[in-house]
Amino acid sequence: MADLRSKNLRVLAVAGILLSVMTGLVVYSPTLYRAFCAVTGYGGTVRRAAAPLQEKVSAKTVTVLFDANVDPALPWTFRPEQLKVTAHIGEPTKAYYYARNNSDRTVVARAVYNVTPFKVAPYFFKIECFCFTEEKLAPGQSARMPLVFYVDDQFLEDANTNDVSTITLSYTFYPQKDLPTDQVAAARDLKAGSAEKDAELKENAPVPFDNDAPRR
Numbered sequence: 280m281a282d283l284r285s286k287n288l289r290v291l292a293v294a295g296i297l298l299s300v301m302t303g304l305v306v307y308s309p310t311l312y313r314a315f316c317a318v319t320g321y322g323g324t325v326r327r328a329a330a331p332l333q334e335k336v337s338a339k340t341v342t343v344l345f346d347a348n349v350d351p352a353l354p355w356t357f358r359p360e361q362l363k364v365t366a367h368i369g370e371p372t373k374a375y376y377y378a379r380n381n382s383d384r385t386v387v388a389r390a391v392y393n394v395t396p397f398k399v400a401p402y403f404f405k406i407e408c409f410c411f412t413e414e415k416l417a418p419g420q421s422a423r424m425p426l427v428f429y430v431d432d433q434f435l436e437d438a439n440t441n442d443v444s445t446i447t448l449s450y451t452f453y454p455q456k457d458l459p460t461d462q463v464a465a466a467r468d469l470k471a472g473s474a475e476k477d478a479e480l481k482e483n484a485p486v487p488f489d490n491d492a493p494r495r
Contacts, residue, residue: 337368341430345374346449353454354382355416360423369432371406376424376450378409380416387415387455387466395447402434403446413455415466 343366345359356379366372380386390410394403405411407427416422428448434440455466 335432336370337432337435339368339435340365341368341434341443342366342445343372343374343428343430344445344447345376346447347376348449348451350451350453352456353388353452354386355380355388355452356421357450357452366428366430368430368435371427371429374426374428376409376426377421378414378416378424378452379421380418383418385415385417387413387458387462388452389413389455390450390452392448392450395449396443398437398439399430399434399443399446402431402437402440403448404429404431410450413462413466415468417468 342363344363345361347358349355349357356377358377360375360377364372364374392408392410394400405426405428407425409424409426414424430446434443455462458466
């Protein structure tokens with residue numbers, strides 16, 4: 280019994296040291312911190328996936344609310360096209376955000392994001408998102424930006440999330456200043472990426488709206 284207890288203490292000590300080292304690294308390196316959050320869902324950071332991890336789609340649903348914010352230094356209009364959607368657990372769901380460059384110069388920006396409550400983050404995955412890359416809009420240009428996400432079915436198995444029926448997905452766009460010319464050129468052109476949707480842009484239309492469409 281004493282040997283087992285000693286072994287367990289050693290394991291806990293090693294785990295504690297590793298956690299301390301990882302914490303130190305992510306604190307002093309923003310890049311590592313973002314990577315750490317993306318992998319673990321720490322701090323409400325949504326995780327990225329190429330496709331749903333499971334094929335089964337649950338009849339159970341969750342309401343996803345959309346939030347949009349812009350740093351005061353960024354001359355953009357940025358908003359969700361819908362207040363909320365009702366998503367089936369395990370099923371990819373598409374939503375849209377709208378952005379417009381209100382300045383007389385080309386602007387490159389990057390969106391950061393999280394979900395609340397934070398405990399849902401490990402189960403919230405994005406397949407397609409404008410937040411994966413730096414985005415670029417020319418003077419006066421606007422774009423309709425798609426987002427595809429799903430909530431993993433493990434969400435239903437976690438007793439800690441049994442009380443969650445509503446998830447808020449929040450974005451904040453920040454300007455990317457003093458970028459070298461090649462990095463500006465490499466930023467994704469939002470206008471080019473959404474040309475087929477341009478005719479649908481109605482800047483003065485009432486926004487956002489409820490998008491509780493019937494399930495496919």
